[in-house]
Amino acid sequence: MFDFFSKLFGREKSSNIAKERLQLVLIHDRNDISPETLEHIRVDMIKTLKKYLEIDEKGIEMELERKNRSVALVANIPLKTMNRPLRGQKKK
Amino acid sequence: MDCRVIVVTSGKGGVGKTTTTANLAVALASAGHKVVAIDGDVGLRNLDVIMGLENRIVYTLVDVIEGNCRLNQAMIKDKRNENLFMIPTAQSRTKDAVTSEQMTALCNELRKEFDYVLVDSPAGIEAGFRNSAAGADEALVVVTPEVSAVRDADRIIGLLESMEKAPIRLIINRIRPDMVKRGEMLDIQDVLDILAVELVGVIPDDESIVISANKGEPLTFSGDSLAAKAFANIANRIRGIETPFLELKAEPVGFFRRLFGGK
Numbered sequence: 343m344f345d346f347f348s349k350l351f352g353r354e355k356s357s358n359i360a361k362e363r364l365q366l367v368l369i370h371d372r373n374d375i376s377p378e379t380l381e382h383i384r385v386d387m388i389k390t391l392k393k394y395l396e397i398d399e400k401g402i403e404m405e406l407e408r409k410n411r412s413v414a415l416v417a418n419i420p421l422k423t424m425n426r427p428l429r430g431q432k433k434k
Numbered sequence: 435m436d437c438r439v440i441v442v443t444s445g446k447g448g449v450g451k452t453t454t455t456a457n458l459a460v461a462l463a464s465a466g467h468k469v470v471a472i473d474g475d476v477g478l479r480n481l482d483v484i485m486g487l488e489n490r491i492v493y494t495l496v497d498v499i500e501g502n503c504r505l506n507q508a509m510i511k512d513k514r515n516e517n518l519f520m521i522p523t524a525q526s527r528t529k530d531a532v533t534s535e536q537m538t539a540l541c542n543e544l545r546k547e548f549d550y551v552l553v554d555s556p557a558g559i560e561a562g563f564r565n566s567a568a569g570a571d572e573a574l575v576v577v578t579p580e581v582s583a584v585r586d587a588d589r590i591i592g593l594l595e596s597m598e599k600a601p602i603r604l605i606i607n608r609i610r611p612d613m614v615k616r617g618e619m620l621d622i623q624d625v626l627d628i629l630a631v632e633l634v635g636v637i638p639d640d641e642s643i644v645i646s647a648n649k650g651e652p653l654t655f656s657g658d659s660l661a662a663k664a665f666a667n668i669a670n671r672i673r674g675i676e677t678p679f680l681e682l683k684a685e686p687v688g689f690f691r692r693l694f695g696g697k
Contacts (some may be wrong), residue, residue: 355616355617355618356617356618356619357614357617357618357619357620357621357624358617360580360581360620360624361620361624361627361628363581364581364584364585364620364628365628367581367585368585368588368628371585371588371589372588372592
């Protein structure tokens with residue numbers, strides 16, 4: 343929301359950008375999880391998930407998120423949906 | 435009083451550790467305490483030039499440790515203040531010339547004679563930093579309001595915590611009130627929110643600091659610039675004297691502030 347408004351009403355202040363970037367980088371630093379490690383986890387996770395599910399690899403989002411005082415690894419893994427024709431229609 | 439050994443550190447280089455060490459040493463000595471400042475940066479010494487004592491070095495910290503001289507032979511007595519001493523380090527040696535144990539022993543020896551021992555730590559998080567912090571009770575972390583410096587300060591604070599230094603207190607250096615006002619520089623509260631550590635002082639970006647380094651005369655010897663006042667205030671807070679923070683304002687001073695008496 344903030345991003346939206348700052349884009350709408352002009353440039354975001356660089357001090358805010360600095361603060362946001364710092365907060366993100368420090369989540370990685372403090373938990374000793376580098377972006378490289380996260381990438382390795384992603385590759386391994388995809389390998390495992392593919393045994394069971396058809397997943398959309400390109401759509402995977404995975405990041406560390408801070409919630410109050412704790413940090414969570416949050417992943418959003420979309421499944422591949424079959425491009426099925428519309429059901430319940432008269433056959434042509 | 436019991437001697438306090440304080441390491442001045444930062445993680446990132448070039449944020450003002452040596453300038454801070456020199457100015458606080460002078461300010462504490464001016465307040466009547468017996469102070470020694472130690473250059474902990476073996477191989478890249480600079481406390482000598484910042485304090486203007488580079489021409490008086492005969493022996494160094496490494497000479498003391500290797501038994502080439504007695505401790506008081508390496509201590510340079512500052513002629514400008516009888517309470518002030520400096521121990522230089524070796525320029526032609528590397529960080530491994532001093533161990534943590536040797537540094538601790540040296541600090542403990544100095545405790546018998548001084549009220550304050552300030553150790554100027556090298557940049558980085560390796561042996562040089564660990565050795566210079568080894569003998570210290572407490573720590574001052576110097577940071578500038580930049581992403582890189584704050585990130586490194588966060589790392590250093592974690593390491594100091596694991597070394598059980600306390601208190602660990604923060605000095606924010608080179609604040610530019612005009613840029614903060616425009617939203618183009620992290621402000622004091624931003625840095626404190628991120629680092630979650632006690633603030634002991636804020637130093638404005640001030641050209642008088644460059645000039646004093648050119649001359650080898652720490653600002654706190656003369657004391658009329660804003661930065662000199664900021665350092666003197668930090669020294670007071672270290673001594674346990676409650677001191678209000680300087681109001682750092684963007685120039686020019688606004689009409690309303692002038693009208694309603696903000697100094």
